[in-house]
Amino acid sequence: MTVCVPEGAAPPRSFYCRPAEEVARDLLGAVLVSTLDGRTTAGRIVETEAYVGPHDPASHAAARVGRTARNAAMFGPGGTAYVYRSYGIHWCVNVVTGPEGYPAAVLIRALEPIEGLAVMRERRGGRCADRELARGPGRLAQALGISGAQNGVRLEGPPLWIRAGPGVDPAMIEAGPRIGIRHAADWPLRFHLRGNPWVSR
DNA sequence: ATCCGGATCGCCT
DNA sequence: GGCGATCCGGATG
Numbered sequence: 001m002t003v004c005v006p007e008g009a010a011p012p013r014s015f016y017c018r019p020a021e022e023v024a025r026d027l028l029g030a031v032l033v034s035t036l037d038g039r040t041t042a043g044r045i046v047e048t049e050a051y052v053g054p055h056d057p058a059s060h061a062a063a064r065v066g067r068t069a070r071n072a073a074m075f076g077p078g079g080t081a082y083v084y085r086s087y088g089i090h091w092c093v094n095v096v097t098g099p100e101g102y103p104a105a106v107l108i109r110a111l112e113p114i115e116g117l118a119v120m121r122e123r124r125g126g127r128c129a130d131r132e133l134a135r136g137p138g139r140l141a142q143a144l145g146i147s148g149a150q151n152g153v154r155l156e157g158p159p160l161w162i163r164a165g166p167g168v169d170p171a172m173i174e175a176g177p178r179i180g181i182r183h184a185a186d187w188p189l190r191f192h193l194r195g196n197p198w199v200s201r
Numbered sequence: 202a203t204c205c206g207g208a209t210c211g212c213c214t
Numbered sequence: 215g216g217c218g219a220t221c222c223g224g225a226t227g
Contacts, residue, residue, distance in 0.1 A: 065224080085221070
């Protein structure tokens, strides 16, 4: 199923209420926007990973884990944010997919910065090449000022939301194994724009 | 109460 | 390419 969304508009809930793998593909080219501390930053999504459901052993909401305080947002309705802390240091941003009660999500792994680059650089510690501003899930969360405070918010408007992009040629989408996981490491659920310089690897 | 290991990054060599 | 940082969720006792 394909959901067409006008460029610049926030996708309707039906866009997110689909399998995570489809949403992960369709989020490429969309724009993630944050307005926090009165400052707006935004970037084009160039790399995603899908965590497709309870049967996905790499998911924080895998069946062996079940529902917990940390992953509760994954059980919410499609189109909400799931933000978690990684390695005790970084924040990572996911978009919840599928119907309410079915835990699945798409990790946003890299952005091409398009708005608020100076703010991003400041949040990233001052001296930082454009290339490094939002390449990798931890970096992009830092650049956009996202933390656990945004866990569970709906992605329909400020402080954190997504705007549809112009659409991407499916031939430009490359799929491969997800990064940094051990379970189901061979499932090809990482998607990125082919040859794009802003992706994390 | 304690232990283990991460959906990472930056700095070092 | 390696390693330390630094915290918490989940498992085990």
